[in-house]
Amino acid sequence: MTTILISGLGLIGSSMARVMKQSAAELTLLGDDPNDDTAQFLLDQGIIDERVTLLDAANRADIILLAGPVSVIIKQLKQLANVLLKPNVLVTDVGSSKTQVMAAAKDLENRQIAFMGGHPMAGSHQTGAHAGRKHLFDHATYFLVNGTQTTAQTKSFQALLATADLRWTTVSAAEHDALVSSISHVPHVLAANLVNTAAQQLRHDPVGLSAAAGGFKSTTRIAASDPRMWTAIMLSNADVISDQLTTYIDQLKLIQAAIKSRDADQIRHFFERAKAIREQLDHDDSRGK
Amino acid sequence: MTTILISGLGLIGSSMARVMKQSAAELTLLGDDPNDDTAQFLLDQGIIDERVTLLDAANRADIILLAGPVSVIIKQLKQLANVLLKPNVLVTDVGSSKTQVMAAAKDLENRQIAFMGGHPMAGSHQTGAHAGRKHLFDHATYFLVNGTQTTAQTKSFQALLATADLRWTTVSAAEHDALVSSISHVPHVLAANLVNTAAQQLRHDPVGLSAAAGGFKSTTRIAASDPRMWTAIMLSNADVISDQLTTYIDQLKLIQAAIKSRDADQIRHFFERAKAIREQLDHDDSRGK
Numbered sequence: 001m002t003t004i005l006i007s008g009l010g011l012i013g014s015s016m017a018r019v020m021k022q023s024a025a026e027l028t029l030l031g032d033d034p035n036d037d038t039a040q041f042l043l044d045q046g047i048i049d050e051r052v053t054l055l056d057a058a059n060r061a062d063i064i065l066l067a068g069p070v071s072v073i074i075k076q077l078k079q080l081a082n083v084l085l086k087p088n089v090l091v092t093d094v095g096s097s098k099t100q101v102m103a104a105a106k107d108l109e110n111r112q113i114a115f116m117g118g119h120p121m122a123g124s125h126q127t128g129a130h131a132g133r134k135h136l137f138d139h140a141t142y143f144l145v146n147g148t149q150t151t152a153q154t155k156s157f158q159a160l161l162a163t164a165d166l167r168w169t170t171v172s173a174a175e176h177d178a179l180v181s182s183i184s185h186v187p188h189v190l191a192a193n194l195v196n197t198a199a200q201q202l203r204h205d206p207v208g209l210s211a212a213a214g215g216f217k218s219t220t221r222i223a224a225s226d227p228r229m230w231t232a233i234m235l236s237n238a239d240v241i242s243d244q245l246t247t248y249i250d251q252l253k254l255i256q257a258a259i260k261s262r263d264a265d266q267i268r269h270f271f272e273r274a275k276a277i278r279e280q281l282d283h284d285d286s287r288g289k
Numbered sequence: 290m291t292t293i294l295i296s297g298l299g300l301i302g303s304s305m306a307r308v309m310k311q312s313a314a315e316l317t318l319l320g321d322d323p324n325d326d327t328a329q330f331l332l333d334q335g336i337i338d339e340r341v342t343l344l345d346a347a348n349r350a351d352i353i354l355l356a357g358p359v360s361v362i363i364k365q366l367k368q369l370a371n372v373l374l375k376p377n378v379l380v381t382d383v384g385s386s387k388t389q390v391m392a393a394a395k396d397l398e399n400r401q402i403a404f405m406g407g408h409p410m411a412g413s414h415q416t417g418a419h420a421g422r423k424h425l426f427d428h429a430t431y432f433l434v435n436g437t438q439t440t441a442q443t444k445s446f447q448a449l450l451a452t453a454d455l456r457w458t459t460v461s462a463a464e465h466d467a468l469v470s471s472i473s474h475v476p477h478v479l480a481a482n483l484v485n486t487a488a489q490q491l492r493h494d495p496v497g498l499s500a501a502a503g504g505f506k507s508t509t510r511i512a513a514s515d516p517r518m519w520t521a522i523m524l525s526n527a528d529v530i531s532d533q534l535t536t537y538i539d540q541l542k543l544i545q546a547a548i549k550s551r552d553a554d555q556i557r558h559f560f561e562r563a564k565a566i567r568e569q570l571d572h573d574d575s576r577g578k
Contacts, residue, residue: 272516
C-alpha cells in the first residue's frame with residue numbers, strides 16, 4: 001500500500017489525484033489544501049481519502065507531491081527539510097519553473113531525502129479542483145529534472161500516472177526554464193499585454209472589444225488565467241522571461257519597420273514562416289508525436 | 290429577381306454566397322474567381338449559378354460584392370469606374386481595412402455609382418471556398434462605412450444576410466481601421482512574431498515547440514492564416530498598425546521592467562486587469578451582445 005500526499009489541490013493537483021486514483025496500485029491519497037470547500041469536495045468525490053496538513057502528515061507519505069504555486073513549493077521544500085520523513089520517501093513537485101525549485105530542494109537532498117523536479121505541460125485558463133479532470137494530462141509532455149531520486153522511484157512515480165500516456169522528457173533545470181519561458185511564460189505575458197493594451201486603446205470607442213472575432217478570443221484566452229499563480233511563475237523565472245521578452249521586442253520592431261515601410265516581401269516572408277511553423281505543430285500533434 | 294455578382298470566392302466570399310442563397314429573395318448569383326477548381330466546386334454545389342469575370346458581367350448586377358484581398362478590391366474599384374453599370378447598382382466590399390478602400394471608391398462615386406464599405410468580423414485560419422460555410426457569420430459584427438448608398442440599398446443588402454443575425458455597426462473608416470487594428474491586425478502580427486521568435490529561440494533544443502500545451506496553440510492559431518491576405522491587410526493599414534505596435538511595445542517594456550525587478554504587486558495587477566477584461570468579453574458574448 002502506497003501513501004501519497006498531495007499539497008495544493010487546484011487544477012493540477014486535483015487532476016493528478018484523479019489520474020493516480022485509477023492507477024493499478026493500491027494507494028491512500030492524503031490531500032492538503034487551505035481551502036475547506038476544495039478539500040470537502042474532493043473527499044465527497046472520493047478523490048482524496050483524507051484531508052491533512054503537509055507538515056503533520058509528511059512522515060506518513062511514500063510520495064509527497066507539491067502542487068501549489070511555485071512560491072509555495074519553494075517555501076514547503078525548506079519546511080520539509082526540518083521534519084521527519086520516511087527514509088525512502090520521494091518528494092516531487094509540479095512547479096512551472098525549475099531552477100529556483102531545484103535550488104530550494106538542496107537542504108532536503110543534503111538530508112539524503114530524494115527529490116525529483118517535475119512539470120506536466122497541461123493547464124487551462126480555468127482553475128481549481130472543480131475544473132480538474134482525469135484526462136487533463138493525456139498525451140502531454142511531463143518534464144522531469146533529475147535530483148537525487150533513484151531510477152526505481154522515478155519508475156514508481158511514472159506508473160502512478162500510466163493511464164495518462166504521458167511523454168516523459170528529462171531535461172536540465174536551465175533548459176526547462178528557457179523552453180517553458182518560450183512556449184508558456186512569455187506567451188502569457190504577451191496575451192495579457194494584448195488584452196490590456198487593446199482595452200486601453202479602445203476605451204473611448206463605443207464598439208470596442210465587443211466586435212472581436214474568434215481570432216482575438218483564442219489568442220487571448222490564456223489572459224484569463226489565475227493572476228496569483230502567474231505572478232509566482234514570473235517571479236520564479238524572471239531573468240529568463242525578461243531576456244526572452246527583449247528578443248521578442250527586437251523581432252517585433254523588425255516586422256514593425258517592414259510594415260511601416262510597406263516592405264511586402266519581408267511581411268509576406270514573416271507570415272509564411274509563421275504559418276509553416278504553426279502548421280508543423282498541428283501536424284506533429286496529429287501524429288501523436 | 291436580384292442579380293448579385295461576388296468577386297473573390299474564398300472563405301468570406303463563398304460563405305456570403307451561401308448565406309445569400311438561403312435568403313427569402315429570388316436571386317441569381319454570379320461568381321468571379323481566378324481559380325478554376327473553386328469556381329467549379331461552387332457551381333457543382335449550387336452556391337453560384339454562373340461563373341463570370343467581374344468586368345464582363347458587372348453591367349448585369351444589382352449588387353456587386355468585392356471579396357478578394359484588399360489590394361485586389363482597390364484595383365477593382367478603379368476598374369469598375371470605367372465600365373458601364375446598372376444605374377441603381379450597389380457596389381460594396383468586405384475588405385479588412387477601410388480608409389484606402391473608401392478613397393479608391395471615389396472615382397466610382399463621382400460617376401454617381403453607389404458604394405458602401407463593409408467588413409464582416411468573421412474569419413478563420415482556414416482559407417478557401419471549401420472551408421466556407423453558411424454559419425460563418427452568425428451573430429458577428431458587420432461593420433458598414435457609409436459611402437454614397439441609399440438607405441434602401443443598405444436595407445436590401447442587409448436583408449440578403451438576414452439569416453446570419455448580424456450585428457450591423459456603422460462606423461467611420463478611421464474608427465474602423467483603428468478598432469480592427471487593435472482587435473485583429475495587431476494580434477495577427479503578435480501571434481506570428483511569437484511563433485517565429487519561439488522557433489528561433491528553440492532551434493537547438495531537441496524538445497522544442499513539440500512540448501507546447503494548449504495555451505501556446507490557441508494563442509498562436511491565427512499565425513497559420515493566409516500570408517498573402519495578411520500581407521495585403523498590413524499594407525492597407527500600415528500606419529495605424531505600426532503606431533499601435535509602438536504602444537504595445539511600450540506597454541510590454543513596462544511589464545518587462547516589473548518582471549525584471551520582481552515587482553510582485555505590479556505584475557499581479559497586470560494579470561488581474563487582463564483577466565477581468567478577458568472574462569468580460571466572454572460574459573458579453575454569452576449574453577448575445
